[in-house]
Amino acid sequence: MVKIASVAMDVLPDDKKANRDKMVGYIEDAAKQGVQLIVFPEECLTGFGTAPMQVLELKDLALYRHQSELVPEGESTQIFIELAKKHHMYICWGMAERDPERFDVTYNAAVLVGPEGFVGKYHKVHLPLTERLIHQPGTGPYPVFDTELGKIGILVCFDKAYPEPARAEALQGAQIILLPTAWPSLQPNEDDNDYKLGNVFSFARASENMIFWVDSCASGMYMMGHSRIIGPNPQQIFATTGFEEGMAVAEVDIEAEIEHAQCFAMGGSNLVRDRKPLTYGELTKPNKWCVNQGLPPEDIDWE
Numbered sequence: 001m002v003k004i005a006s007v008a009m010d011v012l013p014d015d016k017k018a019n020r021d022k023m024v025g026y027i028e029d030a031a032k033q034g035v036q037l038i039v040f041p042e043e044c045l046t047g048f049g050t051a052p053m054q055v056l057e058l059k060d061l062a063l064y065r066h067q068s069e070l071v072p073e074g075e076s077t078q079i080f081i082e083l084a085k086k087h088h089m090y091i092c093w094g095m096a097e098r099d100p101e102r103f104d105v106t107y108n109a110a111v112l113v114g115p116e117g118f119v120g121k122y123h124k125v126h127l128p129l130t131e132r133l134i135h136q137p138g139t140g141p142y143p144v145f146d147t148e149l150g151k152i153g154i155l156v157c158f159d160k161a162y163p164e165p166a167r168a169e170a171l172q173g174a175q176i177i178l179l180p181t182a183w184p185s186l187q188p189n190e191d192d193n194d195y196k197l198g199n200v201f202s203f204a205r206a207s208e209n210m211i212f213w214v215d216s217c218a219s220g221m222y223m224m225g226h227s228r229i230i231g232p233n234p235q236q237i238f239a240t241t242g243f244e245e246g247m248a249v250a251e252v253d254i255e256a257e258i259e260h261a262q263c264f265a266m267g268g269s270n271l272v273r274d275r276k277p278l279t280y281g282e283l284t285k286p287n288k289w290c291v292n293q294g295l296p297p298e299d300i301d302w303e
Contacts, residue, residue, distance in 0.1 A: 002149050003034050003250070004035065004037045004250055004251075005030045005037070005039070006247070007026050007038065007041065007216055007247050008216070008219040008225040009022065009044050010219050011043070013047040014050070020045055020076055027080075030247065030249070031087040035089060036088070037092075038091055039216040040093035041093075042110070043095055044095075044218060046069070049063065065106060067096055069098060070098050071111055077113065089115070090112065090115075090149060090152075092180065092216075094156060096108065096135070097121070099136070106134070107135055108131065109121050109156075112154060124137065124157065124158070125159060126159050142172075149254070153177040154178050155177060160201045161197075163204070164283070167209060169209075175212060176212040176213075177213050178214045183218075184223060185224040188223070203230060206231065206232060212257070219243060226242065227241050229252070232257055232262075232265070238250035
């Protein structure tokens with residue numbers, strides 16, 4: 001059995017120390033409950049700007065750079081490594097990471113540390129709205145890390161709107177995918193379409209890959225909250241918070257639940273095993289309807 005915690009947290013845009021202190025408080029509380037894996041929201045350490053997501057305040061460009069840190073040698077990562085060792089716990093959080101070679105480049109990063117120290121990091125690939133004007137997108141591949149708890153994959157927020165990243169990690173054997181997120185809910189209420197979409201994507205990714213999905217979202221103004229621990233069986237929620245701050249904790253049997261999903265959830269159909277990848281060729285071909293290929297235009301065959 002593994003005890004998992006998913007945190008919904010109000011994030012200050014310009015006070016990294018206050019955000020970090022709040023995270024440390026959640027970690028200490030989780031340790032008292034015997035939690036072995038705790039997940040925090042997207043950019044919860046460094047903040048995600050002072051304006052709503054569809055607006056870019058120029059001062060936020062400087063703020064992101066000022067708040068960003070190197071990983072793993074930065075101060076915050078080292079603090080969380082020590083806490084992970086102290087409590088024999090895996091800790092995952094979101095932050096702005098500074099490029100080690102260019103002062104003017106940052107990434108929307110998720111970092112994972114554990115009892116063994118620094119485990120790994122991931123740079124968000126799919127950048128929505130004004131985020132693409134702030135951060136450099138990640139280029140993959142989508143990582144899966146071997147841990148004491150099993151194989152753990154990491155994505156960030158808008159990555160869950162696309163089925164391919166989660167499937168790529170599931171095909172590498174990921175049993176748990178962690179998703180630090182700051183999904184908006186502009187109302188916020190249960191009828192808000194942003195809130196509904198955020199739920200649909202999370203449930204779909206867990207169900208179609210028959211894995212555990214830990215969705216840890218920022219709370220507060222314009223944010224969805226509702227940090228969740230979702231099992232591999234369709235629509236099975238192990239724990240959730242509301243729109244406000246909080247920590248969801250659940251004890252789960254990872255292998256048993258995945259086995260149950262593979263044997264019973266879809267009438268015995270294993271949705272990863274039963275794929276027919278040789279029929280999916282169009283998925284990776286450059287396409288004239290998709291202008292953001294990740295390739296220079298001269299390298300794209302439009303035919």
